[in-house]
Amino acid sequence: MWNLLIQELKKPYGPLIPWVVLAAGLFGALMLVRTAGTEPARLAVVALEAEWRQAREDIQLHRNAVRAKKDLAQVRAALPDEHDFAPLALGITEESKRNHVTLPSLSYKTEATGVPNTSKGLLEGTLTGKYEDLRRFLYDIETAEELVYIEDLVLLHPPAQHGNMTFNIKIATYLKGSPSEPS
Incomplete structure (x- = not known):
């Protein structure tokens, strides 16, 4: 090797x-x-x-x-508190008067949501007024400090001789409730 x-x-x-x-x-x-x-x-x-x-x-x-x-x-x-819901409805009614809009019967109710300690507040009514006044009223509601939004707006009667229009309006907001105490 x-x-x-x-x-x-x-x-x-x-x-x-x-x-x-x-x-x-x-x-x-x-x-x-x-x-x-x-x-x-x-x-x-x-x-x-x-x-x-x-x-x-x-x-x-x-x-x-x-x-x-x-x-x-x-x-x-x-969000407004649940106990502030009625004054909110009153405030919207006053805003309608300030804008020369007729809001004769504004009903309000609350609905439960899937979120704990929160409910949905609904304000419903019939709204009558001139186009300019209605537009100003709707703008003032949507830009208000409170968290509200217009959920539904349906024209019932087109403008009559005086230029008045009638709508069904549904305004919604969410309300915070107090946390429930354990029993």
């Missing part, structure tokens, strides 16, 4: 054999280090990056939830 090796080293390509053996040994060592050392570390890094991304998503969801809770608290603060 040693004789064969010595004969091969004497040939013209003989001096390259030790370098090829060294390169093959180094390549084998590289593969050993990669599979035994760096591959598990790379897999651990990939797993940690996935965990980090999940944690970032969880943090973002938490921040969004906190922001939504704060926004909901602001909206709930703007």
Whole structure:
């Protein structure tokens, strides 16, 4: 065996054999280090990056939830209390008088909602007046400080000789109730 090796080293390509053996040994060592050392570390890094991304998503969801809770608290603060509902109806009636609009019978009722401690207040009635007065009245209601919106507006009678129009109007708002005490 040693004789064969010595004969091969004497040939013209003989001096390259030790370098090829060294390169093959180094390549084998590289593969050993990669599979035994760096591959598990790379897999651990990939797993940690996935965990980090999940944690970032969880943090973002938490921040969004906190922001939504704060926004909901602001909206709930703007809602009138249930005991303020009747004065709200009175205020709308006074606003109609101020705008020269006839609102003879404004009925109001509350409906339950799926949200705890919140109910929907509905004001319904017949509205009569000139177009300009009605437009001003509706604008004043929608831009009022209270959170109310016009849910339905149906024309009953087109303008008569005096230019008066009659509508059925449904105004809605949400009312905050007091939290019920546990028994």
